[in-house]
Amino acid sequence: MKTSNFPKCYKKETKPNKFCPGCGHSLTLKTLGQVIDGFEISKKMVFGIDIGCSLLAWDFFDIDTVQTHHGRVVPVIKGIKMASPKTVAIAYMGDGGGYAIGLQSLLHSAKRNDPITVILVNNTLYGMTGGQKAPTTMKGEVTSSTPGGVFTDDEPFMGPELINHITKGKAYTARASVGNLFDLKRKIQEAIMYQINGKGFAFVEVLSMCPLNWKTDVKNTIEFLDKMEKVFPVGVIGKS
Numbered sequence: 351m352k353t354s355n356f357p358k359c360y361k362k363e364t365k366p367n368k369f370c371p372g373c374g375h376s377l378t379l380k381t382l383g384q385v386i387d388g389f390e391i392s393k394k395m396v397f398g399i400d401i402g403c404s405l406l407a408w409d410f411f412d413i414d415t416v417q418t419h420h421g422r423v424v425p426v427i428k429g430i431k432m433a434s435p436k437t438v439a440i441a442y443m444g445d446g447g448g449y450a451i452g453l454q455s456l457l458h459s460a461k462r463n464d465p466i467t468v469i470l471v472n473n474t475l476y477g478m479t480g481g482q483k484a485p486t487t488m489k490g491e492v493t494s495s496t497p498g499g500v501f502t503d504d505e506p507f508m509g510p511e512l513i514n515h516i517t518k519g520k521a522y523t524a525r526a527s528v529g530n531l532f533d534l535k536r537k538i539q540e541a542i543m544y545q546i547n548g549k550g551f552a553f554v555e556v557l558s559m560c561p562l563n564w565k566t567d568v569k570n571t572i573e574f575l576d577k578m579e580k581v582f583p584v585g586v587i588g589k590s
């Protein structure tokens with residue numbers, strides 16, 4: 351497939367897009383690719399991808415890429431940064447990877463103020479494995495493992511807010527949405543600049559769509575994303 355209209359850092363020839371139609375990963379990755387082009391860092395960076403649908407990005411970019419066990423992309427990308435401090439090190443993962451199995455790694459990296467950039471895609475469930483409940487699942491939301499909806503006191507996990515709290519505002523923490531790609535681009539730019547300027551840990555949560563597991567058509571997908579934006583406020587939560 352010819353990719354001439356895509357970011358320059360995309361592979362020139364690639365296999366067909368592996369994401370489901372309407373998936374927010376594609377929009378997030380295209381936006382990230384535009385930022386990488388703008389900063390001209392494709393030859394100076396390493397891209398780390400987790401397990402989950404983020405791994406479908408393994409042959410998107412003409413960039414050195416490493417794929418890790420579920421939830422372990424943050425320590426792997428931190429290790430690469432330690433071994434090669436001039437490398438721009440970017441970790442990309444889902445909310446299940448970051449806020450469930452990999453939470454410990456994520457929080458300790460933030461607490462240490464590791465100079466890496468983490469982009470986490472929040473689609474409120476475990477996409478790749480069939481739409482099970484994740485830490486971000488909203489109250490009342492039906493998932494494949496909560497068919498009656500979540501009606502307990504289990505509040506959806508607020509990742510950037512927690513990271514901002516434990517880093518005492520030192521880290522760059524923000525939430526954006528694929529519903530506003532200009533804003534998403536600006537926040538990814540700021541997060542990567544944080545690393546380039548040696549300021550430390552930077553984290554962007556991206557509110558994203560999973561129509562396959564939400565079982566939504568186009569209209570309902572947009573409505574679901576609107577609802578997410580009410581539960582998870584978009585904005586810069588902390589920076590120094």
Ligand SMILES: Cc1ncc(C[n+]2csc(CCOP(=O)(O)OP(=O)(O)O)c2C)c(N)n1
Pocket residue numbers: 401402403404419420443444445446447448451471473475476477478479484
């Ligand atoms: C150690 C380990 N536990 C469980 C799994 C099974 N597994 C693969 S993908 C996945 C869920 C991914 O969900 P998320 O991280 O939210 O990413 P998404 O697919 O939604 O983008 C799970 C549980 C695994 N691969 N490795």
Ligand code: SF4
Pocket residue numbers: 368369370372373374375403473477478559560561562563
């Ligand atoms: S399962 Fe969901 S997150 Fe995974 S590619 Fe399909 S729409 Fe995207």
